[in-house]
Amino acid sequence: MKESSTSQRLLSLDTLRGFDMFWISGGEEIFAALAKVTGWSWAIFMAHQFTHPDWNGFRAYDLIFPTFLFMAGVSVPFSLGSRLEKGVPPSELIKKVIQRGLILVFLGIIYNNGLFHTEWAKMRYPSVLARIGLAGMFAQIIYLYTNKRARWIWFASLLIGYYAFMMWFPVPGCGAGILTMECNPASYIDRMIIPGRLHLTIHDPEGLVSTIPAIATGLMGIFAGELLRTNDEIIPRNNKVVYLMAAGVISLLLCLVWDFFFPINKNLWTSSFVLCAGGFSTLLLGLFYWVIDVLNYRKWTFFFVVIGMNSIVIYMVGRYIDFFYTAEALFGGILSYFPHSVAVVGEVIAYIMVQWAFMYLLYRNRLFLKV
Template sequence: MKESTPSQRLLSLDTLRGFDMFWISGGEDIFAVLAKVTGWSWAVFMAHQLTHPAWHGFAAYDLIFPTFLFMAGVSVPFSLGSRLEKGVPPSQLIRKVIQRGLILVLLGIIYNNGIFHTEWSEMRYPSVLARIGLAGMFAQIIYLYTGKRARWIWFAGLLLGYYAFMMWYPVPGCGAGLLTMECNPASYIDRMILPGRLHLKIHDPEGLISTIPAIATALMGIFSGELLRTSEEKISQNNKVVYLLAAGIISLLLCLVWDYFFPINKNLWTSSFVLCAGGFSVLLLAFFYWIVDVLQYRRWTFFFVVIGMNSIVIYMIGSYINFEYTAEALFGGILGFFPDPVRAVGGEIAFIMVQWAFMYLLYRNKLFLKV
């Protein structure tokens, strides 16, 4: 832990990051419980959207992870770009980039397995944090050592190359072009090279091979960050919003077309999924940037900023602190006076309040986990 020294921070980015993390820190449970106890059609719809499809397809819940990786990319031109402009050579920055990526891999292993808590053969090495660390690291390396045109070539090459590999690589006993859990090339290679266990035994949604196209997700964030960092003398704030909206819509249209040939699939992080999730992420960034940084409507952001400024903490802390016990101890007695539906929904809200109070204590004392 150390004090944060943010420079050139976008309040909209911290707000969007907190909004994104809110849903996996209890927000989705509110709608799940609300749908169960009321049966309201809109609550059922929301609860369905806050679950993952079994394999192919896309739901709102699929957007949380790639949006976080996308936002990590958005911050790159602000953090690394400013240093490059001051004359700091990439060779001096690369060590920190690699260190950050490997620390996130280590944190992911700890999150999955604890510390000396799991047998080596039973440890799961892939993780959400590892994908963010590795994909973000390679995207930053591309940013440091290539120009804008080369970055776009890398972006297209990653998506097209992954498509070619997934469709043409023959899996023994299956052949080529099958994208089932058993027969897709990414899972097959992961089974051969990854130690320990895979999350679903024959497949891991955060596997090593499907991390390769995730680099393109981070690059989409870098492209967006470069646009937002451009001087307002060259591109006005309103025009930046327009460009982001156009880019997001084009990405979604391309993903719909590609879906016919290479299905949208978060488990495999298919190229069409990169464009789909990336398109929505760009649109969300445009909306938050317009509301928060252009129109300056900021009072409502504080709730999410408290979460967004310590996003890794809010992701990991639930495995080590029993917020549910605390919420029950503080609010369970009061909620007992209400009917079951109110008590059920109120319990989820109380859980979020307790988590947020803990995050606020960190925020107020300027304690931010920086990797």
């Protein structure tokens, strides 16, 4: 299928990336604050949605991480695809792909442990950034060295192979087909091969084994990116929206069926979870693409674009800069004159806006962390 030769940025993708990161940079706290001070049923429901299930299940908060990985995949046909079309060999591009993946692993280690701050035996090596780096890296390698049909075979093989491994591998002392935190094969192997400590002692939600099916999440993004990059004369934009929406619904239906045999579980990144999170991510991308790039409603996007253009910075910076202190220093005095309920919500909004102002300074001065 012929593709467009341009590699222009999709405003909808930058906006969705910023929208996604907004919720882990303080956005979710708005609902928690409203639920606390008002007791409104809808606020309590939304606050609950921005928590993780103890084990099996799916809530809105579980979508943030895989959507970011999915979007990393969407950008691949635009970044790597354009260079392949110009005749750059995969052997030249793979160096940058591997470098990017390893840098994200390194940044994840710093995020978890600081620099020379944690004893080697107590360091946590798995991380959100490491999963994005490794899963994204392998998804890009598959993209570089395979055709479209082979990529779909890889996608299906990853999901089915992970399912077979998790259900049939016998964990010593537990047996096969048991997916509790103590007995599942992924956690068992992680305990044997990962140095340092695991996040939950016996299990790490960003463990090495469960990174394998996350490659399929990146591939889902690549499939969507290939569709969006296809020349508009071949597939009109409205049709692209329809295809994205249809793909999202089909993915969700498949995940619901698979859930009966292989529960939706973010901690294990089960195959059903891949389809569930990927389905919602595809629907969100279709919605943002339709509103922004098809209907051309763009004025509202700036707030999220400022965040999305420096997504790794907004993720990491909260670990090292106390924005709560700054927000309190700037707005705490004013908020003290308001009723307690207003002040509680106002504190969260002030925190978000201080973070956004910092991101805007970076954006205005074109300071972007590119990995």
